[in-house]
Amino acid sequence: MESDPILLPIPISYIAGSYFLFSIDAVTYLRREHHICGVLSGTLPQIPQQNVFLGLPLKLMPEEARLLVEKGVACIVDEVNAQRAGMRALAADDRRKYLRELEAQGAHAMRLQTSRKELQREEALRKVQAKKAAAAAKKAGADAAPDAAGATAGSDEPAATENPSRRASTTTTNSEIHAPYGTTMGITPATSHPPLPYSPATSTTLPPPAVPPSYPLFAHLHADGYYLSPGLRFGCQYLAYPGDPLRFHSHFLVVAADWDEELDLMALVAGGRLGTGVKKGFLIGGAEHTRADDAGIMGEPESVRTFSVEWAGM
């Protein structure tokens, strides 16, 4: 998809208690190679008045961020401090270079837009012309209805001769109109990579994120190839998709449980009925406590067992 290889580890920004990705290349890379989808939480600048298609930044669950850190694919950056320190340390040269870069991009964007507008204008003109020609042909045809053969030949000819001349005239005006090179578009970049360095300073990297006790189940399902997304809106902890959620519906409503946890039968019934009602399986699972983690006792993803509940019609 993108030609540039991704530099690892990918910096994940920790801001206001959440984990964000701002680079589109990182987002597509992680989605393609590591089945990490996150939740798009930003506004798409091209259609800002809707909630169906959202844009950058991508918000990652702590589980997702933790998983990527454990795989060595990503690291966590204390973005607030990194930004402040990094921007304050900018030298005059950096600033000038950055501004020049942005100016070049802005000029490019401006050229693109003016040429696109020109194309659009041309297209519109051509449409108007075609309409006019069609109307004229119709009129001519109606006038010379008895002499049909002669009329079509007659009406065809002016249209044919008219078009090239007009097209020639528009192309000449087109070549005269240049993109106004003096003016450039203002640009709001998505990432701070230039001017700030890609890899964060060690002083601003953070330890792996704290994760809820459901993490072993999350890691287990992820390792099995499922794509997971937050599921509270659907009455569960995670939604498990068999493939990329762009193309597939989810198969399981996932709820984590402790190894020795006593399950409320009502919760099982409610979950089972809910899952069946939306044509999904209700999946419950957890890990045996084998490993003591700094965040507390945590099971290995390998020791996770899962059960799915389905309402059977008998």
Add this chain to the structure above:
Amino acid sequence: MADTDEAAIHMPSQDGSAHIEVDLSDETQDFRMLSNISFLSDGSQASIPKRGEKDFEPNPTLYQADVLSASRQAMHNALSYPRIHHPKNQIVGVYAPIGPVAPPPTTSNLESITEETQPTESPSKAIGNVHPDACVYVANPKSNLFKTMGQADRWNRIWLLPEEALFMLERGSLNIHWPRSEVGYDEDEHSVEDSEIPMSLQAAYAAFASRGGLNSERFSVYTGLRRLGYTVTRAPGWDDEAEEASSNEPQASENIRQQGAGLAGIYSRFMKWLCPPSSNTALGPVAGVGFHRSYDDIYSKLSIIPWYDPTANLNPGSPAQAPYRVVFHVYKPSTPFKKSAPPAPDFRIAVVNARAHTSFPTLSQLGALLESTPLDPPSSEKMSRQLYMRLRHGYRNVILAVVDEGVVSYLRISEAAFGKEKLYKQKAVANKTQYRPKPKGR
């Protein structure tokens, strides 16, 4: 029969579930649908595409792989769309890391220098009525968005709160520049002069998303509603520590209680005086012995179970505790909104982080939250006719926005007063036009 049961689940029945609109934002949509929208026309005209077809599960066909990679490519393209600002109508804001300050005297005109002497001494106070959390100023506020956002200072600059600035930057309507003091120029801390260096989206999130009480959950709710066209403002409960201003005006409660003392009322009072209700139910029937001239009397005597009246003026309990506090006032797009004198909000929203608060709020938390909202009795003409609508609307209401890692669910909580709906007083006709409660989509 389990079978019919299940069929009922799968097949939407005629009444209720037929009304459930498919909420496209519920699930991930195929970004290829997005490319159907022509970006050449202006964005506001673009219609949202229909939901795309999805496959059941992955299979090793090349066809499926192609479709998936096309979807991903479309997503990549859509997300890499740049935020560009045409120089003619670009709106530039400047980040002020220390909050609202007066412009430096060098840039001001000669005439204003005389009044400049005071502001320089105490910059944050002289700025006027700008919110202290505001951190971006815009010198050329030419956008419709400023009708519902920002506060002007004495120098005709508009100051934006962090969430407003971040939202505008994110939608590509605002270009925020770093101040000179933050990008390595050797200047003092308080200088907020424009450095011409634009802030990236990443830098803006870092600077604003945790500023002045904002957090990523609140911002998710804010932008989500703003994108849909609602006007969203901060409510008094925004600051976790701050004591909430008494929004508990005893406005409508008075005239509700003083009702129905017509001629019939006098008569019934007279009858009550004639045969006083016996309070002793241990001896004899609950309805009491004596004359019963109407069923209403009997029923009212039978209603011995106390019930909660939301309109009663209780002595205020404990104040609402975070996170169960109203943090946003929301106005429908149709509500005329004036920044200087905002009307009463259409909705009040409390924001809850589902990861930090995993259980449903307790009765006392909810009670305190509802008590912090003004009385909103079901008084419209339509509701006076329909019992179920009255019950559903309730006497106080608040919306909980539960945010689970960026996915927001909205729950409306209202205080229904079943005790106030005396069914025995209803005419039989009133029940003919039955109102079926619409199931909420989310």
